Amino acid sequence: MTWLQIRLDASPDTAAPLEDALLDCGAASVTMEDNADQPLFEPPIGETPVWAHTRVTGLFTADTDMVAVLAGMQAIVGDLPNHRIEILEDRDWIREWMDSYHPLQCGERLWICPSWREPVDSSAVNILLDPGLAFGTGTHPTTWLCLNWLDRQALEGLTVIDYGCGSGILGIAALLLGAEKLVAVDTDPQALKATRDNGERNHIASERIDCYLPEDVPADLRGDLVLANILAGPLMELAPRLASYLAPSAPICLSGILDTQGEALIAHYATWFDGLVSDNREEWLRVSGVRNGPA
Known part of the structure; x- marks a missing residue:
């Protein structure tokens, strides 16, 4: 037409x-x-x-x-x-978009691969991803920073909380890298659907992924690692909640932060976390650290 x-x-x-x-x-x-x-x-x-x-x-x-x-x-x-x-x-805009989206390496082990393309390295950890209606294809610097951090973590057997899960890309990556359980949280029901769909696409058993709207998160939720790739404003507000999910020495990975916002966010999170460090890609930051408190 x-x-x-x-x-x-x-x-x-x-x-x-x-x-x-x-x-x-x-x-x-x-x-x-x-x-x-x-x-x-x-x-x-x-x-x-x-x-x-x-x-x-x-x-x-x-x-x-x-x-x-x-x-x-x-x-x-x-x-x-x-x-x-x-x-x-x-024009077939969907087809043109699909043709332009290529596999992306995010670390030594981890690749993001569109579900309609063959993996570049079949022996690597390949996330087969269909972004669908939710944000998170791996191409944005904040997503890449979090995936690159995950690629270097020991995740075997852990319960990972992905707060603001979008397409589920971070949590699914954690499962494929060895985590046992994913708790995915997002304000958008479409994001939760995309996370479930992408989990199924990656042959992850449905019982390994729990999805919640924020108001439905169990009050006693605890995890071994928290991921939150949102924006600096919501991250500042969520700091006490995200900290409450973790025991002392458990790690956190935050992104969606502009390099001009890093100093203030690190100062704020220092109330609950030790060893906070940042890394950047273009004008964006990733901040990571561990929950403070007695071991």
Whole structure:
């Protein structure tokens, strides 16, 4: 199917009104993207960041009268910014994405392999992954940092808690590397479903994975290792809870932290953890340490 799209240059003040106008004029979808290669990092609570130079794109069916759309938008928002209308030929976007996603080595033993590709090294520990509807493909620096850390741990027989499990990639990696049990926690039910599905894809028995929404986590939950690849803000709030899951000397691995946030997060976690160290990849950090207290 052929589509028509209109692309408009916008600022933080005009992006939202243009989005509303496109939808009011019949757009099937509206997307916003960076128009000047400007990174956006974790925003303050309650704020929605928008790039200083944003491209707003509205998608319309091929039979849409785009002259009428432009007139309708002008009636809503006034003079339109720089814009252009294009014909968008239909493409198999899923297939193109699948073709671009390649196996990734995350340590000496560990590889992430898309479920539709053959492993590069059949003798390695290969996680067969289908991200599905949840975040976590292994390509993001924070995920890679955690996987690289896991690759160097002695995990045999441990119970691992993956808080903010996403696709389940970290917890499943831990199981394939020798852990006995995974407790996966996420606020998104789709993430829990993806974790179960990816566990099955990796031939992990269902009884080795327990999945919970945060409000359903057992009050007496204890583990031997905690993983949390979220963001710095939630990690700060979760520190007492994550610490409560661990006995003294048990390890923790945290990521989703910008290098500018590392010092404050380490100072905060030092209340509950000793030996905190960080490692970086691009502008992101991984922080790891062990639960303090009497042995």
